Amino acid sequence: MSGAMYHFGEYELDTGRRRLSHDGQQVHIEPEALDLLCHLVEHHDRPVPTAELVGTVGRGRAVSDAAFAAWLRAARLAIGDSGTRQQSIRTVRGRGFQFVARMKAASTSVQASPTVRVTGAVSEADHEVIRFCRSVDGTRIAYAVTGEGPPLVKTANWLTHLDLDRTTPMWAHWFDGLTRGRQLIRYDERGCGLSAWDMGSFALDDLVADLDSVADAVGLDRFPLLGVSQGGAVAVAYAALRPERVSRLVLTSAYARGQLIRAGSDDERDAAEVDLNIARVGWRSQDSSFLRYVASQFLADATPAEWDAFAAYQRQTTSAANGLRFLEEFARIDVSGIAHQVTCPTLIVHCRDDARIPVSQALELAMLIPDSRLVLLESRNHLFTADDPAWPTFLSHLDNFLAE
Structure with missing residues (x-):
């Protein structure tokens, strides 16, 4: 180029x-x-x-x-x-x-980096190259392929930016751990990171189509799939609707039903609305007290300074309008009706004291998905931090599961 x-x-x-x-x-x-x-x-x-x-x-x-x-x-x-x-x-x-x-x-x-075909995917030599493809509705999706070995596709989730994730403290250890001995394929969600911020439709079918477009662009026929946080719901839907493409499914900090959907009582509905309203005010006003509250749910054991860094990173990944839309759409997402269609072996990993997504949601996924196994780890963090004792344990379970 x-x-x-x-x-x-x-x-x-x-x-x-x-x-x-x-x-x-x-x-x-x-x-x-x-x-x-x-x-x-x-x-x-x-x-x-x-x-x-x-x-x-x-x-x-x-x-x-x-x-x-x-x-x-x-x-x-x-x-x-x-x-x-x-x-x-x-x-x-x-x-x-x-x-x-x-x-x-x-x-x-800029010389085009060499590519080689490894287990049906493209591998970049020495450094990462960010590429772009188009989903079926024309939305531009940014994706990257890194490492060598068997492929692992990570579904997109809010709070990613392909150009920043390798160095930001929140995601750098994820990048290093997931590329160890394998080829990692990741992409930014529509409306987020380097993908198009003018995202148009944001239905579940659109998110499934985005993943299809990335897999097609990379040249993958069948692959293991990792879903983290709200990316887990998309991963479940993809595995249910595209069973011929997913060989194994890994879900961590995931859920089948968004907070507003799973609220079963007036108290739970009120709590869900309060939680959503705090996040709305934080995004609109950029008030640090509200943003710290949101950050504390993702990184329960972090310091206030780390929460502020998390909030600053949020602002780099998407616009305030998109941030609000992500919050509201994923609070209402529901894949519980199709989770039973997942036919591949599934590993569900969740922290017992996850401050963002209660462990009951992992139990629900394990009951809904037929060929699944559940691993509960001792941690309060929704997203594993680099110094979280649960982090290497998660990687060990992931490596063993994918190697079976």
Whole structure:
């Protein structure tokens, strides 16, 4: 992939690697907004018509005026511009938009990394390459393949960002542990990370189709599947609806029914609504006290500083509007009616004192899925931390199960 390195002010834009930096630090920007910025910079010698930008960034899909305006605003904000402060991206009335900042350009190239076919999948040599595919409705899905050996596909879940997960303390040990002796295929959920943030429909069928598109893009016919947290419900649905593709299923910190669906009494329904409202207020206001409450449910044994880091990471993975939609949609998800259709061997791992998803949900999954086994670990964390004693135990159970 070829491109150029553009320097303007304190910013650096690598159009080949699709990377924007400010004073040497990467600026995280919605993929469509970054594509828009790259196109404007590469065609800085002229005003670029709106229709051309929509066609380039949307790749032939129908794009609403609101979506385009959001991409433009995000691109401007990422480089210190705004609709009124147009020092870099200027609106040219009747003609479109033009990048007008003074800059220097240097050519660069990125060689495509070699790929080899291993057990039906693609392996990247030495480093990870992020790729993109399209789901059946045209939504862009970002995925990555790392490591060598038998494949393991991890369903997407909220709070991932392929470009950040290898280094963020919340996920780095997951990445290292899951790629040990195998090939890990992971992807960002629609509306999250490097996948399209303008996600359109968000039904269970869409999430199943997204996983199909990733498996097809990688070249997998049959594979083991790992579902973590709310990704577990998607993994159950996929294994039930695509039995020919899933050889083994691993679920951890998972559930079949969302919090609002499984509430069986007025008290439980009130508690579910309070929990959801606290998360809503936190996302809308970005108030640290509310966000810490949400973080404490995911990482019960973490420090307040770690909760704040967790909240900051949330803001990098998706927009506030999408964050609210994820919360509400997964609170109402229900795969309990199809879980009995899962025919592959299934390992269910759950922490006895999970502060986010009660252990009763693991018991329900074990009763619903015919060929399943349940392992309960001693921990309060919803997501295993690197220093959690339950973490190496989980990896050991995972390795043994997949090796059978």
